[in-house]
Amino acid sequence: MRILLDKFTKKFSDLTVIDEMDLEVRDGEMIALLGGSGCGKSTTLFSICGIHKVNGGRILFGDKDVTNVTSQERNVGVVFQSFALYPHLTVENNIGFPLKLRKESKAEIKRKVDEIAEMVHIEPLLQRRPGELSGGQQQRVALARALIRRPDVLLLDEPLANLDATLRLEMRSEIRRIQQETGITAVLVTHDQVEAMSMCDRIAIMDAGKIIQIAKPRDMYENPVSDYVAGFLGSPPIAFLTGQVQDGNFVEPSTGTKMPLSAEIAASQSGRQVKVGIRPEYFQPDGATKIAGTVSFMESQGRETLYNVTLPDGSILRSIQGVHDPVHIGDRVEWGVDSAEMMVFDMNGLRL
Amino acid sequence: MGNSKYLGLYLLAPAGVFVFLFFLAPVILTAVFGFTNMSTATGISGGSYVASQSSMLALRDRYGLDDISEQLTTVRYTIDEEGLAAALEAGADPATVNELGDTFLGQSYETRRDVERAIKTLNARPSSVRAIKAIAGQFERSVANTRYETEDEILGAIAEFGIELTETESAAIIDVTYTGWVFTTQNFKTMFSLPDTKKTMINTLFYVFTTLILFNVGFALVLAISTHYMDSGPAGFFRSVWLLPRITPPVLYVLMWKWLAWDSGFLSVMLEPLGFEPRNWMLDSPTNAWTFIILINGMVGASMGMLIFSSAIKAIPEALFHASEVDGATRRQQIWHIIMPQLRWPILFITSYQTLSLLTSFEYILLATDGGPGGATEVWALTTYLKALSNYGGALQYGYGAALSLVLVVIGITLSLIYLKVFNFKDLTAKPKIE
Ligand SMILES: Nc1ncnc2c1ncn2[C@@H]1O[C@H](COP(=O)(O)OP(=O)(O)O)[C@@H](O)[C@H]1O
Ligand SMILES: [Mg+2]
Numbered sequence: 106m107r108i109l110l111d112k113f114t115k116k117f118s119d120l121t122v123i124d125e126m127d128l129e130v131r132d133g134e135m136i137a138l139l140g141g142s143g144c145g146k147s148t149t150l151f152s153i154c155g156i157h158k159v160n161g162g163r164i165l166f167g168d169k170d171v172t173n174v175t176s177q178e179r180n181v182g183v184v185f186q187s188f189a190l191y192p193h194l195t196v197e198n199n200i201g202f203p204l205k206l207r208k209e210s211k212a213e214i215k216r217k218v219d220e221i222a223e224m225v226h227i228e229p230l231l232q233r234r235p236g237e238l239s240g241g242q243q244q245r246v247a248l249a250r251a252l253i254r255r256p257d258v259l260l261l262d263e264p265l266a267n268l269d270a271t272l273r274l275e276m277r278s279e280i281r282r283i284q285q286e287t288g289i290t291a292v293l294v295t296h297d298q299v300e301a302m303s304m305c306d307r308i309a310i311m312d313a314g315k316i317i318q319i320a321k322p323r324d325m326y327e328n329p330v331s332d333y334v335a336g337f338l339g340s341p342p343i344a345f346l347t348g349q350v351q352d353g354n355f356v357e358p359s360t361g362t363k364m365p366l367s368a369e370i371a372a373s374q375s376g377r378q379v380k381v382g383i384r385p386e387y388f389q390p391d392g393a394t395k396i397a398g399t400v401s402f403m404e405s406q407g408r409e410t411l412y413n414v415t416l417p418d419g420s421i422l423r424s425i426q427g428v429h430d431p432v433h434i435g436d437r438v439e440w441g442v443d444s445a446e447m448m449v450f451d452m453n454g455l456r457l
Numbered sequence: 458m459g460n461s462k463y464l465g466l467y468l469l470a471p472a473g474v475f476v477f478l479f480f481l482a483p484v485i486l487t488a489v490f491g492f493t494n495m496s497t498a499t500g501i502s503g504g505s506y507v508a509s510q511s512s513m514l515a516l517r518d519r520y521g522l523d524d525i526s527e528q529l530t531t532v533r534y535t536i537d538e539e540g541l542a543a544a545l546e547a548g549a550d551p552a553t554v555n556e557l558g559d560t561f562l563g564q565s566y567e568t569r570r571d572v573e574r575a576i577k578t579l580n581a582r583p584s585s586v587r588a589i590k591a592i593a594g595q596f597e598r599s600v601a602n603t604r605y606e607t608e609d610e611i612l613g614a615i616a617e618f619g620i621e622l623t624e625t626e627s628a629a630i631i632d633v634t635y636t637g638w639v640f641t642t643q644n645f646k647t648m649f650s651l652p653d654t655k656k657t658m659i660n661t662l663f664y665v666f667t668t669l670i671l672f673n674v675g676f677a678l679v680l681a682i683s684t685h686y687m688d689s690g691p692a693g694f695f696r697s698v699w700l701l702p703r704i705t706p707p708v709l710y711v712l713m714w715k716w717l718a719w720d721s722g723f724l725s726v727m728l729e730p731l732g733f734e735p736r737n738w739m740l741d742s743p744t745n746a747w748t749f750i751i752l753i754n755g756m757v758g759a760s761m762g763m764l765i766f767s768s769a770i771k772a773i774p775e776a777l778f779h780a781s782e783v784d785g786a787t788r789r790q791q792i793w794h795i796i797m798p799q800l801r802w803p804i805l806f807i808t809s810y811q812t813l814s815l816l817t818s819f820e821y822i823l824l825a826t827d828g829g830p831g832g833a834t835e836v837w838a839l840t841t842y843l844k845a846l847s848n849y850g851g852a853l854q855y856g857y858g859a860a861l862s863l864v865l866v867v868i869g870i871t872l873s874l875i876y877l878k879v880f881n882f883k884d885l886t887a888k889p890k891i892e
Binding site: 151154155156176177178179181182183185186187189190191192193202203206207250254 | 774776777779780781782783784785786787790794795798799
């Protein structure tokens with residue numbers, strides 16, 4: 106079911122955490138709310154499920170205005186960051202809890218619990234208590250409990266944050282699989298861009314209570330609207346250089362390196378200060394526009410190696426390369442930038 | 458490494474001494490005293506031997522030695538050195554005393570008249586009848602009402618008196634004339650035979666469980682849960698208000714209740730226009746007395762449960778409340794399914810703790826009704842106090858009081874064990890419930 110936030114505003118006493126946010130989550134879509142800690146992701150999520158009362162604007166599920174509907178009656182499934190399983194109940198009773206509250210028959214509950222347990226692969230665990238489960242198992246139980254009522258929407262608050270690295274990888278695809286199998290509309294809150302990019306149909310990136318950009322992961326990666334978005338997506342992250350536009354080129358001040366710009370930008374920004382973003386994959390030994398610097402940091406990521414190259418004025422470029430002839434920290438290198446892939450931002454951070 | 462095992466014990470040793478002195482020793486002493494007949498009459502150290510009226514009564518009742526009791530209480534007159542000396546001391550004419558000694562020393566008489574007759578035969582007899590009677594009085598002899606320090610002394614005195622005793626008779630006399638305390642199970646026999654005992658026990662159980670269920674647990678739960686759903690400001694205010702009785706000195710606190718209930722107090726004044734006679738509402742009837750007693754204790758007792766339950770509810774992760782909300786739980790369902798299961802241990806704790814403290818507490822009852830009207834609100838602990846430590850007659854029955862306390866200890870332990878069973882203690886401690 107579609108979710109629509111219309112000028113949704115949320116305050117905690119004097120503090121306005123979310124200010125007139127508009128957001129549409131399409132039916133059957135999984136969208137990520139991505140942003141740094143404290144930017145209001147959980148607040149948004151809790152408002153969608155009704156735990157928080159909103160201070161302004163509307164929330165619609167489908168065409169129904171649920172702004173003033175209690176969370177008990179919104180029919181949402183939520184997976185909390187801490188999983189929030191009921192410690193005194195068995196897994197079976199945890200999952201069946203929402204149905205028990207609605208006084209469904211024991212047999213009916215049992216049938217539905219078994220069905221959902223099969224979907225999230227926890228059939229052997231039904232008689233255990235949460236304290237006897239691993240993090241990943243708790244995660245699956247929390248998912249099952251959220252889904253058993255066939256909710257209109259599924260909300261996940263940092264569902265992977267409490268898992269270790271391998272489980273995170275496994276649960277990433279599991280959650281996505283279950284979401285796609287059920288076709289449920291889902292909102293995933295996360296601060297991890299990899300999670301957002303790998304699990305979701307679209308990403309809404311947030312900063313200080315505002316949505317900066319909504320797009321498909323690939324589009325957002327390739328076409329960020331601001332340096333904030335560009336910096337958030339991609340690992341290792343994009344590197345920024347500041348310099349002037351002269352004669353159709355971006356001139357790096359400390360080396361004087363000239364990087365060609367597109368005609369429109371060259372024309373409109375002539376003589377101005379701009380910021381260019383260069384992703385590590387576009388700064389390579391065989392790149393076209395050579396720039397020289399010193400290798401200041403190296404990190405092997407197995408198949409690839411990440412290098413930081415420091416320019417004379419201290420600004421840094423990053424490069425990620427397959428394994429080749431050894432380069433050492435302190436070596437002077439002259440690698441090339443693929444200037445066609447460079448992103449140009451004005452000094453306020455807006456993409457040009 | 459081997460030493461470190463005992464290090465803790467060494468460190469705890471001073472504490473152990475205090476635990477023994479102030480916790481264990483009193484319990485042990487209570488148990489021991491419970492099996493004695495200690496009282497103000499016996500004292501708490503050893504005693505002596507006196508053929509008192511009550512001991513003679515015991516000799517007849519318990520041993521059927523009526524004739525011996527008769528003989529021991531019989532008065533005789535014997536002319537002996539002691540009597541002569543006493544007569545001189547009392548100011549009798551030495552000539553009379555000397556002649557009496559010379560003539561009749563060693564003579565025994567049944568009655569005073571016989572002695573007087575003998576004195577009259579003397580040459581140096583006093584002229585006045587009063588003086589003769591006074592001298593005769595000095596020779597009155599009886600085993601009864603004389604204090605002897607040892608068994609041998611009293612038996613010797615009896616033998617000297619001319620009463621021959623068998624071995625069993627001697628033992629019986631020693632038993633009944635001993636004034637110190639002895640070990641006995643009499644306290645418990647008395648306790649179980651008195652009709653008041655049963656009434657007091659019923660009162661006690663009624664008092665403990667009514668206060669416990671209505672206030673110390675029930676109302677405390679209501680307060681803790683309702684303040685949980687309030688904003689923090691009003692919640693804090695409410696909790697503080699309920700702490701006030703706890704921190705008011707009991708005497709003042711009860712005085713306020715008494716003022717409320719006096720025949721010229723608040724209730725009387727308020728109810729008079731409605732056609733109710735002014736009266737002491739607290740002592741008006743047993744029902745009223747109980748109502749006040751339970752309110753007085755409950756208002757004080759609820760605060761502790763409230764604090765414990767409130768903090769236990771605070772310890773429940775907020776996400777559990779959120780989760781249950783989106784799972785569709787109404788507030789009532791939330792209380793039942795989320796809060797109550799997490800309060801099992803605190804409820805057990807408060808129930809046991811408050812049972813014990815209610816069982817042994819009587820100060821509010823003492824101050825409010827003193828067990829009245831007519832013993833209607835007398836509870837076990839109050840009886841114990843009255844018997845052992847505060848009797849208007851001045852006869853304090855320490856032994857009986859200790860026996861009464863011992864019963865409370867046994868009841869307390871029994872109830873605690875039952876609670877542990879009911880609340881399934883093993884299950885409670887086996888696994889952590891909140892990770
Ligand atoms: N219950 C609350 N009361 C007051 N302030 C809150 C409350 N919950 C969140 N906030 C504030 O709102 C902001 C956004 O919080 P949140 O939505 O939890 O951020 P995140 O994006 O990390 O999930 C933070 O500054 C936080 O301090
Ligand atoms: Mg959060």
